[in-house]
Amino acid sequence: MSDAYLEDITTYLVFIGTPPSLDPSVGQHLQKVANLGIGLPADESVNPAEYFTANNQSGLDDAFSKIVVQARSCLFGENGWRVVGESTIELLGSACESINSGQKVLDIDFPCDVYTPPQIR
Numbered sequence: 001m002s003d004a005y006l007e008d009i010t011t012y013l014v015f016i017g018t019p020p021s022l023d024p025s026v027g028q029h030l031q032k033v034a035n036l037g038i039g040l041p042a043d044e045s046v047n048p049a050e051y052f053t054a055n056n057q058s059g060l061d062d063a064f065s066k067i068v069v070q071a072r073s074c075l076f077g078e079n080g081w082r083v084v085g086e087s088t089i090e091l092l093g094s095a096c097e098s099i100n101s102g103q104k105v106l107d108i109d110f111p112c113d114v115y116t117p118p119q120i121r
Contacts, residue, residue, distance in 0.1 A: 002036040011037035012067045013051040016060070 004011055013034040032042040034051035050070075052063035084090045091099055099106065 002039075005037065005039045010039070010071065012070070013037060013049075014060070014063045014067075015051065015053045017053075017055060019053050019055070 002011070013030060015030055030051050031048055034049040035044045036042050038049045040047075040049055050066075052066060054060040054063050080093065080095055081089045081091050
């Protein structure tokens with residue numbers, strides 16, 4: 001585990017250049033660094049961390065998009081929810097943990113009439 005990960009800092013690896021498959025030792029090193037960045041043992045091989053390669057702007061955009069998806073979390077230390085977009089809410093703290101552990105019912109109170117749920121008949 002890396003020192004950064006022990007401080008609750010997750011890191012993701014983006015290799016910019018020729019794909020490492022041309023030199024296996026480079027690929028092995030990159031895999032170890034990627035594993036450590038998400039808290040895995042350096043030599044994890046059963047379920048290793050994903051690392052990203054990019055040799056152009058499109059590849060870099062793709063890598064960052066995938067990283068953003070992986071880095072999303074709904075744990076912010078508080079309970080409840082917050083609005084993160086026009087049609088998206090994010091669950092926080094114990095609310096998120098309940099849903100992730102299998103709770104099937106979600107009740108949300110919207111303040112100040114910001115949203116009126118449709119009537120179910």
